[in-house]
Amino acid sequence: MKGGTFDQHFLVDAGYLDRIVAAADLDPDDVVLEIGAGVGNLTERLAQKAKKVIVIELDPALVRILHDRFDEVENIEIIAGDALKVDFPEFSKVVSNLPYSISSEITFKLLRHKFKLGILMYQYEFAARMVSQPNCKDYSRLTVDTCYFADASILMKVPKSAFQPSPEVDSAVVKLVPRPAPFEVKDQAFFMDFVAAVFSQRRKKLKNAILNTNHMLKIPSVKEVIARLPEDLMNKRAENLTPDELAHVANQIVNLKKLILAETKEQ
Numbered sequence: 001m002k003g004g005t006f007d008q009h010f011l012v013d014a015g016y017l018d019r020i021v022a023a024a025d026l027d028p029d030d031v032v033l034e035i036g037a038g039v040g041n042l043t044e045r046l047a048q049k050a051k052k053v054i055v056i057e058l059d060p061a062l063v064r065i066l067h068d069r070f071d072e073v074e075n076i077e078i079i080a081g082d083a084l085k086v087d088f089p090e091f092s093k094v095v096s097n098l099p100y101s102i103s104s105e106i107t108f109k110l111l112r113h114k115f116k117l118g119i120l121m122y123q124y125e126f127a128a129r130m131v132s133q134p135n136c137k138d139y140s141r142l143t144v145d146t147c148y149f150a151d152a153s154i155l156m157k158v159p160k161s162a163f164q165p166s167p168e169v170d171s172a173v174v175k176l177v178p179r180p181a182p183f184e185v186k187d188q189a190f191f192m193d194f195v196a197a198v199f200s201q202r203r204k205k206l207k208n209a210i211l212n213t214n215h216m217l218k219i220p221s222v223k224e225v226i227a228r229l230p231e232d233l234m235n236k237r238a239e240n241l242t243p244d245e246l247a248h249v250a251n252q253i254v255n256l257k258k259l260i261l262a263e264t265k266e267q
């Protein structure tokens, strides 16, 4: 929740609501999860096409409005609560105009679940970081983490005027298609920490970024590990490396940690 407002900007433009529902490509077997249903404008349209829509809404006043509006509609279930805390039900698709202050946390909570497709509205700048490419200013930890879990693309930019009240920022609808990572990751937790660490020093050469963030990474004999890693990669910067290359470096560190530990035991 931001400033006690619950991040409430309701999408009221029928054209955009219809385009979002069309992008979800719903069939009668789909169970849709909607996070932050507001007054239910998107919910109503989703329920006309899907088997079931399950909404999670935090604001008790809106939960009451949703009950008044939908209690007679058989295929809408309303869960009152914080989407960051509630256990998600099973769903095949997630379609939401998200509360922007929890964009990152909610996206990675979603991506720990199995689903076919996400059609999600974010603040435009956030969406741009999700879908960026190496060597671009928006290329970031968020880009790499997103790429690890899913294919992401921006479907449309949505102007402030499509909402009521109008937010201060533009928005974008992102299509997320979860899939196995297109590169090998030996230790997911270490890879995530590594990406967070090196992007906190995105303009430093990787060897310096690793050294400077080793309080986070806790790589034993870190200087020796760096010395054994390919020099050309160590001289590049996180912002210039593809997710694939970053995973390769993280995997090599995982291997070297084991190797150096074994060598030390032997001595």
Ligand code: SAM
Pocket (backbone or CB within 6 Å): 001, 006, 007, 008, 009, 010, 011, 012, 035, 036, 037, 038, 039, 040, 041, 042, 056, 057, 058, 059, 062, 081, 082, 083, 084, 096, 097, 098, 099, 100, 102
């Ligand atoms: N989907 C609606 C629409 O498009 O008109 C509302 C979108 S509004 C940007 C975000 C909604 O998320 C609000 O209804 C707000 O009350 C709700 N919300 C905020 N934080 C939440 C949370 N942690 N869990 C569930 N809902 C939340």
